[in-house]
Every structure is written in structure tokens, then in C-alpha cells.
Amino acid sequence: MKLYEFAPTRSIRVRWMLQELGVTFEAVTVNLAAGEHHRPEFLKINPAGKLPVLVDGDFVITESVAMVLYLAEKYPHAGLIPPDFKQRSQVYRWLLFTATELEQPLWRIARHTMIYPEHLRLTAEVSLARQDFTAMVAVLEHQMQGHQFVVGDTVTIADFVCAYTLDWANEVGLLDDCPQLLQYMEQMYARPNAPLRIAAALASINT
Numbered sequence: 329m330k331l332y333e334f335a336p337t338r339s340i341r342v343r344w345m346l347q348e349l350g351v352t353f354e355a356v357t358v359n360l361a362a363g364e365h366h367r368p369e370f371l372k373i374n375p376a377g378k379l380p381v382l383v384d385g386d387f388v389i390t391e392s393v394a395m396v397l398y399l400a401e402k403y404p405h406a407g408l409i410p411p412d413f414k415q416r417s418q419v420y421r422w423l424l425f426t427a428t429e430l431e432q433p434l435w436r437i438a439r440h441t442m443i444y445p446e447h448l449r450l451t452a453e454v455s456l457a458r459q460d461f462t463a464m465v466a467v468l469e470h471q472m473q474g475h476q477f478v479v480g481d482t483v484t485i486a487d488f489v490c491a492y493t494l495d496w497a498n499e500v501g502l503l504d505d506c507p508q509l510l511q512y513m514e515q516m517y518a519r520p521n522a523p524l525r526i527a528a529a530l531a532s533i534n535t
């Protein structure tokens with residue numbers, strides 16, 4: 329398997345999954361900062377020009393959450409997705425909640441503070457996104473009370489996706505009022521096969 333990645337991005341979700349599974353993979357760095365994702369050879373693999381991309385033999389899969397689901401189903405013995413369909417629906421619930429209600433405001437903040445050209449950035453959009461995120465993360469903070477994992481009593485793919493997204497939120501100062509989630513995120517990143525935190529991944533590309 330090949331993972332097209334750039335250290336401090338959503339690639340971390342898929343790297344985390346591969347490391348937890350102990351699967352050997354080839355890491356291919358696509359330097360977003362240098363615009364390598366716009367190269368024709370990369371656009372052939374992902375016409376959206378985005379990372380990460382997972383290639384398994386001749387099968388190409390894009391979208392980080394889809395990759396994590398693919399890997400969980402490819403390696404069912406690892407038990408990272410529950411066999412019971414109701415439990416599994418809870419995993420889907422939190423994956424989607426994370427990708428829509430939590431990640432989208434974070435992405436709006438990133439776009440309006442770093443990604444869009446300066447003259448297109450809207451301060452009001454950043455404060456609205458911060459409000460949206462704060463309201464939704466409170467739901468997860470409540471859910472985690474008395475729980476070690478997002479769904480059930482063992483780690484699932486929902487935890488890798490959530491923990492990475494919470495680290496992202498922490499990077500922009502949006503987790504200070506969520507003691508449960510801070511503790512949960514620290515515990516997740518203390519796992520032996522956890523990937524680098526975003527700050528460390530960022531430092532790794534700047535050295």
C-alpha cells in the first residue's frame with residue numbers, strides 16, 4: 329500500500345490507522361507548501377488535488393474517512409469497527425459528526441486565516457466558525473463523560489478520526505473549555521502507535 333501524505337494534514341488519520349494495524353506501507357510525500365498537489369501526475373491519482381490518497385495495488389481511494397473505513401473492513405480481525413450493526417452505526421455517527429460538525433468549522437477557520445488570499449479572508453467568518461465549533465464540541469465533551477472511547481469500551485476508527493480533529497482544534501485554541509476531551513486526546517496520542525501531533529508534524533517539515 330502507498331499513502332500519499334503531507335505531515336501536518338488529514339493524512340495523519342490514515343497514517344494512524346496504518347500504524348495501529350501494523351501494516352507495511354510506502355509513504356509518498358506530496359509537498360502541499362510547494363504546490364506538488366497541482367502537478368498533473370498527482371491530479372491523475374486524485375483529480376480533487378487533495379491529500380491524503382491511499383493506493384492499494386491498483387485500487388485508489390480518496391477521502392480520509394473513507395480510507396479509514398476501508399482499512400477497518402480490510403483488516404476486520406483488528407476489531408477497529410464493531411461487527412454489530414447498531415454499534416457500527418454509532419461509529420458512522422461520530423465519524424460523520426466529526427467530519428461535518430467539527431471539521432468544517434475548523435476548515436473555515438483555516439481558510440479564512442491562512443489559505444485564502446489575504447484580501448478574501450473574512451474575520452466575521454472566523455468568529456462564526458469558532459461559535460459553530462464551540463456549540464458542537466460541547467456535544468462530544470458531554471458524550472465522553474465517563475467514557476474512555478467514543479463508541480463502546482474499545483478503541484475504534486472513530487477515535488483516530490476524532491482525536492486528530494481535536495488536536496487540530498487544540499492548535500487553534502478551541503479546546504480549552506473541554507477538560508474531558510483534552511484528557512481523551514492526550515490518552516489517544518499516548519498510544520504506542522500514535523502518529524505525531526500536528527505541532528510536531530509541522531515542525532518536522534520546517535526543519
Ligand SMILES: N[C@@H](CCC(=O)N[C@@H](CS)C(=O)NCC(=O)O)C(=O)O
Nearest residue numbers: 337338377378379380390391392393
Ligand atoms: N475531505 C477530504 C479533505 C482533503 C483536504 O482538504 N486535504 C487538504 C490537506 S488536509 C489538502 O489537500 N489541501 C490542498 C488544497 O485544498 O489545495 C479528506 O478528508 O480527505
